[in-house]
Amino acid sequence: MLLFDGLLYLDVQKTGSTFVTAFLQACCRRPQIHYHQHDRLRSKLPAGTVRVISVREPLAQYRSLFRYGLDGKGGLYHRLKDAGLTEVYQPTQEAFETFVEILLQPETAPLLHDSFEPVARKFDMGMMSFRHLLLAVKWPLATLKRLPRDGLVAAYPRLRLWSEALRQEDLVADLQALVARHPDLFDLEAAEAFLAPKARINRSDRGAELSTDLPAPLMARLLQREDLIYRTFYPHLLPEGQPT
Structure with a gap:
């Protein structure tokens, strides 16, 4: 969580949060009040605070987590290692699909988060x-x-903290739109310079060839388990005829 005077950013893991945090810290005009990576909001916000969250298509998140684990990195990798499941980390499509199957099993939930x-x-x-x-x-x-x-789907719109969403797939465009909607919060020249195209560095190529074209039963299960995110942010990716 990153909090400025007038701006809150909820930095969900693996959604481009490192980039967004760096952008906000470089370009927000307002003083920074608090920062704790991936932390929850526990205090009342002043009225008028712009509340931003970043999101990413769930299957892309699974793929990103898997690729991160191929390099022996991440909390999830170490949890699976402690459970003796690191043999799944092989740079093959079959291994990636097995990884998704493991993460979708309710029995695996205690390995993923203590409260999950x-x-x-x-x-x-x-x-x-x-x-x-x-x-x-x-x-x-x-x-x-x-x-x-x-009751979750019906209650979510009134329970959610955020008022603005940044999609990892369109992060630069969504940040530009955020700046345009709230020019009083940002140094416009700094924002333009920060969002200018740059070469990507330190990017791992391990698993780059993995496909997100999963077998139909596995994809259907993933859509079911991640229904809230697909329904809220990616309804165009739901099967034709499924309600949004």
Whole structure:
């Protein structure tokens, strides 16, 4: 979580949050009040605060996590290592699909987050939706415990903290639009310079050839478990005829 006077950023993991944080710290005109990476909001915000969250298509997040683990990095890699599951980290499509299957199993939930299992079982929820909700809703664990099993989708619009969303797939364009909507918050020249095209550095190529074209049953399960994110931010990726 990154908080300025008048601006809150909820930095969900693996959604371009490092880039967004650097942009805001370089370009926001307002004084920074607090920063704790991937932390939750626990205090009341002043009226008028612009509340921003970053999101990413869940399947792309699974792929990114898998590629990160191929380099032996990340908290998830070490949790799976402790559970004796690191043999899944092979740079093959079959291994990636097995990785997705493992993460979608409710039995794996305790390995992914200490508080995830009851939420995963109650709402049939995937890891990416859970990570999102930890930051998108105030007092998320208590809130999810209180909600009925079938009440999350209907309640989410009134429970969410954010008013603006940045999609990792269109991050530069969405940041430019954010600046245009709130010019009083940003140094416009600094924002333009920061968002100018740059060469990407220190990018790992391991797993770059992995496809997100999963077998139909596995993809259907992923869509079901990550329904909240797809329904809210990526309804165009839902199967034709599925309600949004």
